[in-house]
Amino acid sequence: MPVPERGDPVVVELGPGTGPFTAEIQRRIGGRGRHLAVEINPRLAGHLGARYPGVELVVDNAARLPELLAGRGVAAADVIVSGLPWAAFPPAHQADLLRAVVASLAPEGAFTTFSYVHARALPAALRFRRRLGEAFEEVVAGRTVWRNLPPAFVYHARRPRR
């Protein structure tokens, strides 16, 4: 996870769900900067907020990320970590979400998003991969975590194209 070791980074988590990445982000950020999490499901957000008081929970649609950050006095995110199920989204929603990510990320920022291995060849997953390449100058696939159920891997994307 590309959380800078120094300074006060703004880290934004999208679709944290039950919080598999939340604890690790909290550990790396170590009380510096800000950690915002945008979760559309109020019940999941409630659990997460109670468990991680250091996280600023926002119950909303991640497609509204630029407005959500602006409303909280954040000009841009240094890191965006996504747990969103991209392959489950219809084309227009996928496009809206990715546009929101690109518009919210600092020019030197990094975007990390996970993908399931078994879904990699699905048309919606291929469409997402293609769009990621259009949205960022650099996209690198990380190693597969086989002990995740189901097995998953991450894409690391840098240099958003405006």
Ligand SMILES: C[S@@+](CC[C@H](N)C(=O)[O-])C[C@H]1O[C@@H](n2cnc3c(N)ncnc32)[C@H](O)[C@@H]1O
């Ligand atoms: C695949 S789950 C989270 C995965 C996580 N690895 C876990 O195990 O909980 C995706 C999460 O994204 C949330 N979500 C889906 N669409 C969203 C959206 N448009 N904005 C914010 N959160 C969203 C869902 O409510 C869910 O909690």
